[in-house]
Amino acid sequence: MQKTLTILKPDTIGAGRAGAVIASIEEAGFRIRAVRMLHLTRGQAEGFYAVHRERPFFGDLVAFMTEGPVIVMVLEADDAVSKLRELMGATDPAKAENGTIRKRFATNIERNAIHGSDAPETAAVEIAYFFNRLEMV
Numbered sequence: 001m002q003k004t005l006t007i008l009k010p011d012t013i014g015a016g017r018a019g020a021v022i023a024s025i026e027e028a029g030f031r032i033r034a035v036r037m038l039h040l041t042r043g044q045a046e047g048f049y050a051v052h053r054e055r056p057f058f059g060d061l062v063a064f065m066t067e068g069p070v071i072v073m074v075l076e077a078d079d080a081v082s083k084l085r086e087l088m089g090a091t092d093p094a095k096a097e098n099g100t101i102r103k104r105f106a107t108n109i110e111r112n113a114i115h116g117s118d119a120p121e122t123a124a125v126e127i128a129y130f131f132n133r134l135e136m137v
């Protein structure tokens with residue numbers, strides 16, 4: 001079993017679609033191992049997305065991720081990292097497959113509903129950013 005980190009982004013929470021997204025995650029076979037809802041500070045969002053700090057969209061990304069609360073979860077499944085990325089669909093919802101979370105719930109490449117770790121090593125770092133061992137079941 002592998003773990004990955006997901007964030008239901010402020011657009012998803014704001015639209016009242018958190019339950020629908022969590023349902024599709026569970027229906028796809030993931031187990032939720034940890035969950036927390038929080039309103040990221042600017043510093044917390046900048047820290048989480050530090051690898052993107054030189055990208056032209058970084059300022060907009062941080063503004064978006066701090067505009068309202070998010071739900072952060074640790075998910076577990078066989079091949080959780082790639083399985084979640086498949087379920088999420090392409091970063092740009094216009095390019096996402098039908099039935100994927102981003103095709104169903106995202107607005108555009110920035111307001112794209114959900115984040116998922118891009119590799120097992122990244123997942124370990126991202127999980128540790130939000131959760132300690134006592135907070136995972």
Ligand code: CMP
Pocket residue numbers: 052057061091109110111112114115116
């Ligand atoms: P996420 O998977 O959370 O990782 C980085 C985020 O940057 C991405 O989803 C998008 O929400 C956001 N983003 C905004 N513009 C772009 C872009 N041009 N390319 C990639 N990611 C972008």
